[in-house]
Amino acid sequence: MDRPGFAASLVAGGIAGVSVDLILFPLDTIKTRLQSPQGFIKAGGFHGIYAGVPSAAIGSFPNAAAFFITYEYVKWFLHTGSSSYMTPVKHMLAASAGEVVACLIRVPSEVVKQRAQVSASSRTFQIFSNILGEEGIQGLYRGYKSTVLREIPFSLVQFPLWESLKALWSWRQDHVVDSWQSAVCGAFAGGFAAAVTTPLDVAKTRIMLAKAGSSAAGGSVLSALHEVWRSHGLAGSHLVLWHLLAKSLLST
Template sequence: MDRPGFTASLVAGGVAGVSVDLILFPLDTIKTRLQSPQGFNKAGGFHGIYAGVPSAAIGSFPNAAAFFITYDYVKWFLRTDSSSHLMPVKHMLAASAGEVVACLIRVPSEVVKQRAQVSASSRTFQIFSNILYQEGIPGLYRGYKSTVLREIPFSLVQFPLWESLKALWSWRQDHVVESWQSAVCGAFAGGFAAVVTTPLDVAKTRIMLAKARSSTAGGNVLSALHGVWRTQGLPGLFAGVFPRMAAISLGGFIFLGAYDQTHSMLLELGRESP
């Protein structure tokens, strides 16, 4: 991938990530509290819905930038003809690689953010310090496997669907989709992917919020899912599905629309520069 493309992916991904995380933070807090072991009201209810926002703000840009740099690089590396039936496979592989890399930044930010969301009286830096003191660096990466196991299936659904919808829309109107059309495709793809991966999101939340050295804190996704099923049944596995679907649909609209708009603008500026 050439330097202008690399820079455009980095900046556009970062701008898109910050935009969506900060705009939709209250919905994410509500979703986390619905999924928490102590229940919505004890986790804070509607009080302090911006608790943990510093962690999200710090992690958003590098996390999203890392994803899109990797995603676009792998798409470039696996370049195939646009009419090839292997295109969805290329998008799946690129999205999966992007998630594995991005989660190295996302997980520590997510651990701190979610603990702040269910303990609104504690400051973000205090929570970060407590994790380092009690659990060390591994504590910041608790839930890495469960996050990757949530994000890869999510991306396997979202990104090929997003790319396919854009291609279909482009074919129907006989020209490349505009940024708002890409955003609409992103909203649909994100909302659908959010619903089908909610149980994995519940497992990830339980693992990140579990007490240190508890069985759930060990990070076994199947064990966490079984525990939720045993105590709360199917409603427990889909706790927070509506705010998650709403947040990710809106997030897909903002995130992928902002990415396409910023990416196109930066490439255009790059072409105009001497």
């Protein structure tokens, strides 16, 4: 297995991340508002669905580039030769490492973006300045643990499934899959992973949007899920499932 190209992983991953985040930003805004404690209408409804897009535009390239560089290099480092039964484990470890590294960039961007999405009247830079002024750097990383806790299971499901589907399709047709076939495999894998991890995504959003000093701002995923369960029941933890599925399917 050849060592992956640093430049290729950086550029390809970065461009893919920017394209997905900007094209599907309206869906992301709707998802965030559905997950917010004040509810969809009070959070802005369909008004200002591009609020927070500067934060996404700035963070998406380095975030996606960091993930795919780490993912490809860990896959290369853990290459197991002909031990095919270890391949899914290799993909899981590579994806998990990629998420931990990428979240160092993703979380600050996500915090600013989500707060802008539920407060469309405030400018992105103003929100960024308020966070730094009131909470410091720690405020930008609120929700880091909950984000990693959501992203790692997502990747543990998505990437091994994506790689396995590509391998199966390639074996069935006796040649490497085309780009559109890889996209179909990715759409199915991403949609399935989104369905599994939706409750964790709801908890992550609640923690990031919580007011400073509140119990929810403490970053406890279990507390956030308990509050959603208490106020909305089981449906509350899946109240954005279809939007997450749509975003996952379209992003591939």
